[in-house]
Amino acid sequence: MGFTSPGKRAAFLAGVVLMSSGAAAAQTTDYDIVIRGGRVLDGAGNPWVNADVGIKDGKIATVGTIKAKGKREIDARGRYVSPGFIDMMDQSGRVLPVNGAAENKLRQGVTTVLSGEGGTPVEASEIPAYFSKLETQGIGVNFGSYYATSQARVKVMGDVAGAPTKAQMEAMKAEVAAAMKAGVFGITSALIYPPSSFQTTADLVELAKVAGQCNGFYATHMRDESAKLVPAIEEAIEIGEKGGVKVEIYHLKNAYAPAWGTGMAKAVATIEAARKRGVDVAADMYPYPAGGTGVEITVPNWVWADGEEKGLERLKDPEIRKKLKEQLAAGSMEGWSNLVEASGGWERVVLANAHSDKYAQFHGKNFVEIGKALGLDPADAAWDIVLNAYPKRSMALYFMIDEKDIEMALRQPWTSIGSDAGAALKPGEIDDLGLPHPRSYGTFPRVIAEYVKRRPVLTLEDAVRKMTGWPAQRMGLSDRGLVRQGMKADVVVFDYETLDDVASWDNPVDYPRGIDTVIVNGRVALDKGKLEDTRAGAVLRHSCS
Template sequence: MSNVVHIFFVLFSMVLLPACSRQVPEEEYDLVIRNGWVLDGLGNPAQKADVAIVGDRFVKVGAVTAAGAREIDATGKYVSPGWIDMMDQSGQVLLKNGRAENKVLMGVTSAIGGEGGTAVPAGELRAYFRTLEEQGISINFGSYYNAWQARSAVLAENITTVTDADIAAMQAQMRLAMEAGAVGMSSTAFYPPMSLLTTRELIEMSRAIAPYGGIYAAHMRDESEKLLSAIEEMITIAEQASVAVEIYHFKSAFAPHWGSEIHKAIDLVNRARSRGIDIAANQYPYTAGGTGIDATVPRWVWEEGEEEAVKLLRDPDVRSRLKTEIADPHSDRMVNNSGGWQNITLANAYNEKYTDYHGKRFTEIAELVNKDPADAAWDIMLEALPNRAYALYHLMSEGDVKAIMQQPWVSIGSDAGAAEVLGEVDAIGLPHPRAYGTFPRIIAKYVREDGLLTLADAIRKMTSLSAKRMRLSDRGVIKQGKYADVVIFDYDNIQDNATWQQPLRTPTGIDYVLVNGVVVAEQGKHTGKTPGRVLYGPGYQSQ
């Protein structure tokens, strides 16, 4: 070979080699999922396909001819984007144990927490998020910052007079949280003292998050007799603050209105959406909610704080007055909403003396302790302090749950936290089956058994709908270039095994769960891997 030809050949090779090296050789896929029925997450019918992953991303969907470093045979199984929990309660517990085993084992790969706010104040939020990733988490996690957190940073707890300067300071807290990575603002105005938050305060704080693309999500002031007025408040805030709003755990929690009011509520939301209001909701697939026994006590008792409330609740004359008040059919507390004490069960007394009463109705407990049901409940509540004793409130009808689920703008949220120890209660101390069964239940009951949803639409509600809502543009779908969050499940055998009687049982039929391309659950067991990432909100500004 002449010197001229040799030099030409070397130079030509140098030009070609970098181009060739940029392509992924087929034998170097990190993981290939073979022969599964792929649900893309967008609501399209399942397609038989292979899925190839390199690093944390999908790189090919279709016929993958060469092998990966690891292969999963999904023959006869469905391959779905990872499921997104729109109402998570894991903000605190992830600092103690980032594995979130009960979440992972029911297919959750991403969770949005913060109904009650971030686990730390706004000024510490950046460090908190860094700590999660440094310690390791198995799921992707984002969080709202609560309006009451902003208010409390500015005002003492029970102050009702709010000045323009106070509002400005609250807005500054909101901006601080948004720039640190919060996904938006939450509120829980149903509960005292958070019910002191006025519509004006919520509008003005929402105005602070709107430029960042944040969402306002709320446990509304009322989910019972005044459900429609509570939704109207959400719509007003959305209109006046130009902000997207999300209704937490959408329901009609008022026994006298079962079967009727929810249809008016749905129509109210649909009419708002038709005129351009960005309003949507999430729900959990159960007819009972869970919260503290304190929710049975009239609001005024809590106006001066917990210490004063405890004194009032120990006074027999006050007790007599309270019993009369909650017997009023227009009372907005949980006894009337549930249709009576017979529809409320003790969930967690935080007291060994009452352990045998867990799962019993308060009417049954009352007979066993020879007390009025209200006295039995409130005594258990007071004896649990400083812990918050919990109850399950059977305050929804199955028909209403189904009516909500059929709305295309309703996504899925468990309203439950990660368990610090698998097989124990979740982070908020409430043994409700939703902490272990929410997502498989959607498929097992409402798709396979009831035929209420198609499988493709159920998956859409659990994936792309949530991702789009939360501005997670790279998640929620199986598509080349997107993050490789995956659930592989057996449609015929997927089952939520958690029940009211045994709420801490893990599901079956979920074979694999991947987060960012890493297998975190395999054949019903957690792998110990922690590849999760913080889901920073759209206003995040790195420093």
């Protein structure tokens, strides 16, 4: 290349100088945060790379070698850097307006939660104000929610059994439409519990059609997770296909001792078959062998068919109790999943929270032990505790899941992680559900500590993908879930060697170890294990356009 005149040559050299000085200026521009020298896991399942991560204005600006300084420098040498974890089944909707810190979530590395198994804590018309309150007060994690079909039903029909009229169904649809317009991600059902259990498949299809108009989800705690697991999955898939919605199966489990080792394989095959024919169905799960819920679930659902008040009166009647014990012994029945049978008997059902000084001495004891101590049948002991706790809800742990089935479910590429636990109102105490289950404090670190480190079920890269990139893609959170340029800066730094879930059945509120830095939307929420109450979380709204 030649130059025809000294003037042109001088102009070219001046341009080179300007370009060089511009590059130098770019290199010296400060970032808000630079995370130095970590092993970066991108969240998509790729192997880690050694890199710096630069964060600016709430987003990831650079992943690579960074010469510029950050206003805040974090040394991640010898540790892993990953996207913030996403809790696909959270229960924090009621507590965050009271205490938005969500410390037990942040200390697990959770930066985003999707709540709403039981719906929003307000009516559909009040959801915009509810979301605005969360934004005004500030929350520690990103928060999105579903709306429960039972919310619409109770508003229109009350808490009793029965089929809705055409007019009532139209009223329910209007409630769902209002909720979707307000930004919920879809509808939920909890078909194991009354009054949600009184909804038919056809009812749910009609409501799903409304959510489907907004490309929403149907997320479900299925009608049965034990003896009739496969039919329950088939019902969820049918609702998705006929309603035109994506299907999310909450806390996938084979919760049935007689089918351990066989039930999960059938469940996986059913979901796989649906996915092969184009149904957008997936599932989340928690990595524990026990579920937790109210003691009242040990009573067949017909008891509550005329509402809660009438049900409590029935539960006091000795003659009705005699009938209930016969039905317990007979196993599950239409419209009710027998969790005592599913667990393998009362000796595998453990009282977790009686909400009573009278029965607090029995926390951690199974109902066979409690019955012997009180001179009662285990069922009578359980139902006395239910009545004594009202209007609060006595809680129990149901050890009804086999570890081999957990491993099989975890290996499926379409499973993500959901804790089925809420933020704690007070740090170091049980969550808003009143259930002392270690999943409230240990779910996400446990996936790595137990199923990557202690036994080779997952690779580290896939474990992180299940908690970050995959759930973000699943929920349409296109700007989260990955450590890549332009993404929202939700980031976790953890020490693989020391990472441990710690929380146990005996000490369910112990914080995990090994997670020392958590960043939410570009702001440090946890630094060297110390909470910085930045309330940097955002309300996530699903678009209905």
